[in-house]
């Protein structure tokens with residue numbers, strides 16, 4: 179497959195955008211740590227770490243992209259083709275997710291500052307389920323075979339649905355004790371989570387619908403980039419906002 | 430296009446100047462954070478993050494420039510031509526702006542410490558308008574076509590004018606409650622904003638006026654560099670000054 183210059187530049191710029199967004203969201207949250215009460219700093223530290231991990235992985239993805247596609251046109255004004263001896267490594271994303279997806283769930287539970295018992299019970303379900311979801315998706319992603327892709331995709335969807343069940347049914351029961359304004363923001367946060375996390379399985383199943391070629395590939399990279407910014411950086415900033423509101427309410 | 434050595438060196442030195450100015454403005458503001466009252470730290474943190482994001486992007490711009498133009502003259506005393514296989518990526522600037530322009534408006538509103546309701550109302554107008562302005566400029570910038578450049582430029586000017594309207598008409602109404610000395614500094618800040626932000630659309634429309642060639646290109650890079658220093662680093666330092674004055678006034 180080859181990319182034209184506009185496609186190449188756009189992917190390039192989006193990867194760089196993700197690096198900047200994650201890196202500076204992370205720095206912003208670290209600097210703002212002592213603007214919330216100590217009991218909410220755990221959640222914010224985790225949010226900052228998640229964005230830092232994402233920035234690291236996007237440095238790698240960016241680099242992998244730059245090495246994998248080359249042109250020989252003067253001023254880069256030509257087609258970019260895949261080079262011999264290097265590949266664009268899609269597997270990176272799963273490494274990132276394996277670390278960040280459980281941490282994103284931890285952030286969400288930590289900022290609620292629920293009773294320790296409730297917190298432990300929720301995390302004991304969410305964290306293993308999320309790790310399992312990512313681990314089951316990986317073999318499907320790297321296999322070239324549509325059958326295997328479908329099989330592991332469906333297996334991975336089981337823990338995904340279970341996570342949504344825990345968040346939307348079980349967690350709801352623990353929300354009455356939160357201040358009203360916080361309850362609203364948490365609902366928004368959960369909605370953001372649903373909308374952004376939904377992007378990943380959709381992108382995963384797209385190649386099976388016959389959507390292929392350079393445009394589909396570029397679309398997928400942009401989709402992942404935007405979803406990653408929303409699901410980590412914006413999500414972290416909303417966690418910060420919740421922590422600020424609760425810090426005022428508790429005072 | 431090719432650059433002579435003086436042109437190449439000048440662009441090189443200006444890019445490096447921007448990196449130094451943004452990076453150390455950012456560090457200065459982070460270090461000075463606790464010299465202002467807590468209620469102004471949000472604005473200053475955002476100002477520091479904006480300069481940090483700009484420093485990051487100028488590292489990339491610098492790098493892109495160094496890879497894109499090469500010479501084979503001994504001691505570099507010759508003409509610099511565009512290399513095969515790499516381009517000078519102008520699109521970066523839009524990625525930078527997409528993040529920093531909304532944040533610059535956020536800084537301005539945050540340092541005023543207006544009533545929460547007024548603040549939310551102003552930001553709900555300024556932030557989407559500024560994101561729209563940048564997003565509409567991008568397709569025009571990367572298209573080689575003068576017609577498309579003109580069309581998207583005009584479309585992007587609509588939110589730009591709207592932003593100026595909100596800042597110069599609506600915001601004015603909220604300024605009476607600021608201390609007199611602060612009011613003056615805020616007016617200066619707004620003027621700085623108008624003068625520096627005006628540079629970008631002018632630079633955008635220049636190629637359509639037939640101003641082209643190496644000199645025009647070098648002029649554009651220097652213009653952007655100076656405007657970026659004024660609109661982010663100097664602007665941030667004025668925000669700091671306002672925050673200091675208000676911290677004394679509030680005490």
Ligand SMILES: CC1=C(/C=C/C(C)=C/C=C/C(C)=C/C=O)C(C)(C)CCC1
Pocket residue numbers: 275278279282311312314315316330331332334335338374375376378379382405406409410
């Ligand atoms: C259901 C499902 C998947 C779910 C992936 C998800 C939900 C990933 C979330 C990633 C996040 C939130 C990243 C951080 O920003 C896979 C593994 C694609 C495989 C196909 C089935």
Ligand SMILES: CC1=C(/C=C/C(C)=C/C=C/C(C)=C/C=O)C(C)(C)CCC1
Pocket residue numbers: 526529530533562563565566567581582583585586589625626627629630633656657658660661
């Ligand atoms: C009106 C207009 C534009 C405005 C750009 C502006 C106002 C950019 C501001 C950038 C800043 C402030 C950067 C940070 O320092 C574009 C997009 C060039 C396209 C043409 C029309």
